[in-house]
Amino acid sequence: xxxxxxxxxxxxxxxxxxxxxxxxxxxxxxxxxxxxxxxxxxxxxxxxxxxxxxxxxxxxxxxxxxxxxxxxxxxxxxxxxxxxxxxxxxxxxxxxxxxxxxxxxxxxxxxxxxxxxxxxxxxxxxxxxxxxxxxxxxxxxxxxxxxxxxxxxxxxxxxxxxxxxxxxxxxxxxxxxxxxxxxxxxxxxxxxxxxxxxxxxxxxxxxxxxxxxxxxxxxxxxxxxxxxxxxxxxxxxxxxxxxxxxxxxxxxxxxxxxxxxxxxxxxxxxxxxxxxxxxxxxxxxxxxxxxxxxxxxxxxxxxxxxxxxxxxxxxxxxxxxxxxxxxxxxxxxxxxxxxxxxxxxxxxxxxxxxxxxxxxxxxxxxxxxxxxxxxxxxxxxxxxxxxxxxxxxxxxxxxxxxxxxxxxxxxxxxxxxxxxxxxxxxxxxxxxxxxxxxxxxxxxxxxxxxxxxxxxxxxxxxxxxxxxxxxxxxxxxxxxxxxxxxxxxxxxxxxxxxxxxxxxxxxxxxx
Amino acid sequence: xxxxxxxxxxxxxxxxxxxxxxxxxxxxxxxxxxxxxxxxxxxxxxxxxxxxxxxxxxxxxxxxxxxxxxxxxxxxxxxxxxxxxxxxxxxxxxxxxxxxxxxxxxxxxxxxxxxxxxxxxxxxxxxxxxxxxxxxxxxxxxxxxxxxxxxxxxxxxxxxxxxxxxxxxxxxxxxxxxxxxxxxxxxxxxxxxxxxxxxxxxxxxxxxxxxxxxxxxxxxxxxxxxxxxxxxxxxxxxxxxxxxxxxxxxxxxxxxxxxxxxxxxxxxxxxxxxxxxxxxxxxxxxxxxxxxxxxxxxxxxxxxxxxxxxxxxxxxxxx
Numbered sequence: 001x002x003x004x005x006x007x008x009x010x011x012x013x014x015x016x017x018x019x020x021x022x023x024x025x026x027x028x029x030x031x032x033x034x035x036x037x038x039x040x041x042x043x044x045x046x047x048x049x050x051x052x053x054x055x056x057x058x059x060x061x062x063x064x065x066x067x068x069x070x071x072x073x074x075x076x077x078x079x080x081x082x083x084x085x086x087x088x089x090x091x092x093x094x095x096x097x098x099x100x101x102x103x104x105x106x107x108x109x110x111x112x113x114x115x116x117x118x119x120x121x122x123x124x125x126x127x128x129x130x131x132x133x134x135x136x137x138x139x140x141x142x143x144x145x146x147x148x149x150x151x152x153x154x155x156x157x158x159x160x161x162x163x164x165x166x167x168x169x170x171x172x173x174x175x176x177x178x179x180x181x182x183x184x185x186x187x188x189x190x191x192x193x194x195x196x197x198x199x200x201x202x203x204x205x206x207x208x209x210x211x212x213x214x215x216x217x218x219x220x221x222x223x224x225x226x227x228x229x230x231x232x233x234x235x236x237x238x239x240x241x242x243x244x245x246x247x248x249x250x251x252x253x254x255x256x257x258x259x260x261x262x263x264x265x266x267x268x269x270x271x272x273x274x275x276x277x278x279x280x281x282x283x284x285x286x287x288x289x290x291x292x293x294x295x296x297x298x299x300x301x302x303x304x305x306x307x308x309x310x311x312x313x314x315x316x317x318x319x320x321x322x323x324x325x326x327x328x329x330x331x332x333x334x335x336x337x338x339x340x341x342x343x344x345x346x347x348x349x350x351x352x353x354x355x356x357x358x359x360x361x362x363x364x365x366x367x368x369x370x371x372x373x374x375x376x377x378x379x380x381x382x383x384x385x386x387x388x389x390x391x392x393x394x395x396x397x398x399x400x401x402x403x404x405x406x407x408x409x410x411x412x413x414x415x416x417x418x419x420x421x422x423x424x425x426x427x428x429x430x431x432x433x434x435x436x437x438x439x440x441x442x443x444x445x446x447x448x449x450x451x452x453x454x455x456x457x458x459x460x461x462x463x464x465x466x467x468x469x470x471x472x473x474x475x476x477x478x479x480x481x482x483x484x485x486x487x488x489x490x491x492x493x494x495x496x497x498x499x500x501x502x503x504x505x506x507x508x509x510x511x
Numbered sequence: 512x513x514x515x516x517x518x519x520x521x522x523x524x525x526x527x528x529x530x531x532x533x534x535x536x537x538x539x540x541x542x543x544x545x546x547x548x549x550x551x552x553x554x555x556x557x558x559x560x561x562x563x564x565x566x567x568x569x570x571x572x573x574x575x576x577x578x579x580x581x582x583x584x585x586x587x588x589x590x591x592x593x594x595x596x597x598x599x600x601x602x603x604x605x606x607x608x609x610x611x612x613x614x615x616x617x618x619x620x621x622x623x624x625x626x627x628x629x630x631x632x633x634x635x636x637x638x639x640x641x642x643x644x645x646x647x648x649x650x651x652x653x654x655x656x657x658x659x660x661x662x663x664x665x666x667x668x669x670x671x672x673x674x675x676x677x678x679x680x681x682x683x684x685x686x687x688x689x690x691x692x693x694x695x696x697x698x699x700x701x702x703x704x705x706x707x708x709x710x711x712x713x714x715x716x717x718x719x720x721x722x723x724x725x726x727x728x729x730x731x732x733x734x735x736x737x738x739x740x741x742x743x744x745x746x747x748x749x750x751x752x753x754x755x756x757x758x759x760x761x762x763x764x765x766x767x768x769x770x771x772x773x774x775x776x777x778x779x780x781x782x783x784x785x786x787x788x789x790x791x792x793x794x795x796x797x798x799x800x801x802x803x804x805x806x807x808x809x810x811x812x813x814x815x816x817x818x819x820x821x822x823x824x825x826x827x828x829x830x
Contacts, residue, residue: 050593052548053594054596054597060550060553061550136556137556138553138554139554140552185596185598186597186598201601201606203683227681227778234668234775238681241673243680244681394543395540395542397547397550398541398546402543
């Protein structure tokens with residue numbers, strides 16, 4: 001039985017890898033997966049950032065969420081294909097009108113403190129994130145929750161304000177013991193495969209096996225140590241020296257360097273990288289100028305230069321891994337440069353003599369900085385004289401993202417498993433619409449898509465939204481970069497998720 | 512006594528001015544603390560709540576005043592960024608108290624390496640009449656001074672960690688856990704800090720000694736029958752140490768304040784790394800205290816240098 005599951009895991013891993021044009025490195029893991037797993041042992045995972053909060057409802061950094069995934073679970077949780085599986089809930093039903101969610105709790109799911117999860121805990125957790133508890137909602141999508149009622153000792157009913165077929169994706173919000181959110185000295189306690197041991201700022205976070213985990217047979221490892229590695233160069237040395245076993249987000253050259261001694265695997269990330277254009281700033285308020293920029297870019301060579309060709313080229317705001325909803329629009333502007341067309345559009349817009357463009361880039365992201373250098377060269381061909389302005393991350397958040405004081409910027413926006421997640425932000429008055437995209441048709445269609453309970457209608461609407469965003473050249477979408485991960489050759493079972501997750505529950509030593 | 516009081520007043524005034532400057536700098540530089548902590552996905556209500564928790568909705572002058580009163584009462588506040596438990600932030604005193612020993616021990620080990628190697632090397636260099644040795648040391652020290660510390664750190668890690676396997680890169684253990692292992696690991700980052708400083712100090716000492724050797728008292732010493740050894744160590748070295756002590760003081764102040772780059776490369780959770788990450792996350796309470804600490808260290812070390820002058824050259828205190 002176990003063998004079958006492991007085989008299945010291997011197949012799925014390969015399927016995910018196949019989806020993003022794997023370079024064949026996935027095979028080694030396929031070999032390993034057929035080996036008998038050894039229980040026990042510990043693993044050190046190198047991480048890039050310090051964690052921002054130990055509170056699963058308040059943590060917002062992707063780098064924190066990927067770790068807390070091992071400690072906390074929601075009523076449902078994502079699997080490696082981006083689908084939802086039942087976690088703390090064993091089953092749920094949604095009413096016809098989409099306004100009432102009824103969750104049945106799984107039998108005997110225990111918190112790390114040994115207590116069985118009750119409806120009280122679920123009620124508390126959902127009321128905390130939705131703001132019903134103290135008026136401060138912590139997860140914006142769950143603000144729509146109007147009431148959480150306990151029907152019996154295994155059933156919880158959630159009533160929401162308005163129907164939205166994607167709301168279920170938000171029930172991945174962690175279930176925590178009732179009252180623990182206000183308990184000053186509480187350690188983080190959840191129901192996940194690993195429990196919290198300690199956290200030291202700038203050093204890392206240590207987790208140990210949850211022996212009572214509801215998925216029998218998991219996890220394999222006794223201990224997982226997430227160790228903060230501050231510079232990518234040190235990470236390579238620490239991998240080579242044997243101090244860390246797993247490290248994700250390698251650069252292309254590092255991946256090459258580690259190819260021999262580690263299993264280096266490429267998977268699709270959940271980041272949409274784009275040359276974001278401020279639609280409200282001259283001369284980018286002219287759609288022709290934005291389109292000219294899209295034509296001028298050679299996305300293929302950007303992918304080759306900065307991502308070793310492992311990225312996936314896109315032209316709108318949807319991850320190709322969300323297969324049901326993604327439409328390939330790469331033909332609109334082509335994936336290579338069309339300088340003639342770009343010049344033509346610029347001339348039409350009155351910039352036949354060229355124009356100046358300032359591209360602000362957060363300097364802590366080497367990947368975006370390198371992309372910027374390539375982009376500047378490509379734009380030059382079309383007569384656009386672009387300059388790079390490196391900005392610090394906090395400044396980027398404040399002046400560019402929140403203040404919207406910029407012309408163009410290269411950055412990435414991350415997506416969760418909710419298909420409409422990225423499209424949401426481009427509504428004219430969205431707080432997250434930092435490119436000032438304004439299209440009435442788009443706004444109306446988005447609201448329509450949210451309201452419909454018909455899945456096919458929703459998919460069609462999303463396709464149309466992607467098209468509008470692309471045709472209107474809301475921004476020059478570049479690629480979904482590949483995530484290169486180095487894994488110790490004696491480890492197996494590492495699963496790649498379409499979202500930022502480092503699931504350690506299925507990882508095991510083969511010897 | 513008057514000297515000490517004067518020094519103390521200078522210290523307090525400087526600390527005050529520096530804290531005001533740091534506070535002002537934080538008002539001017541772009542970057543909002545709340546966005547920096549919460550990222551782009553938080554609800555507006557949560558942002559408002561946090562702004563209130565941190566007291567950011569109060570006017571700057573009031574905030575500064577509150578901060579100063581708290582610090583004078585001995586309450587250094589809590590970090591904006593680092594958690595202690597699920598619902599509590601890490602007190603600044605605890606955070607820095609935890610990191611400080613790492614930096615201090617790193618500084619101590621580096622300093623021992625510098626003194627033990629640089630001073631004999633400088634004397635040997637000054638004494639040697641061999642052109643060959645002179646040329647070799649000249650080139651070696653020049654190169655060691657020119658290598659950027661980041662590159663040097665990587666080089667040391669690669670040579671001693673990967674090739675010679677003296678230590679595993681990144682295998683830092685906390686001093687509370689295993690002090691021996693901690694010191695052993697520190698040896699390599701300390702070496703990376705020490706190499707350029709050894710080169711500088713040795714060069715400095717050599718030049719200083721060569722200048723002193725021209726002085727009249729050297730001829731006098733020889734003519735009254737002193738051996739070369741006695742002239743070198745009894746007279747020349749002592750006089751030549753004066754500028755070297757100042758130089759060593761500068762080095763101490765620099766490494767005690769935290770070696771940002773080396774801590775980064777070797778993954779040491781020290782003061783330097785904390786400072787950088789706190790500035791980039793706008794963790795004001797931590798940055799303020801760290802800046803005060805660094806200011807204090809610099810002033811204090813110069814004060815010690817002053818005292819050392821008096822020990823080496825008793826004539827100074829007579830003035």
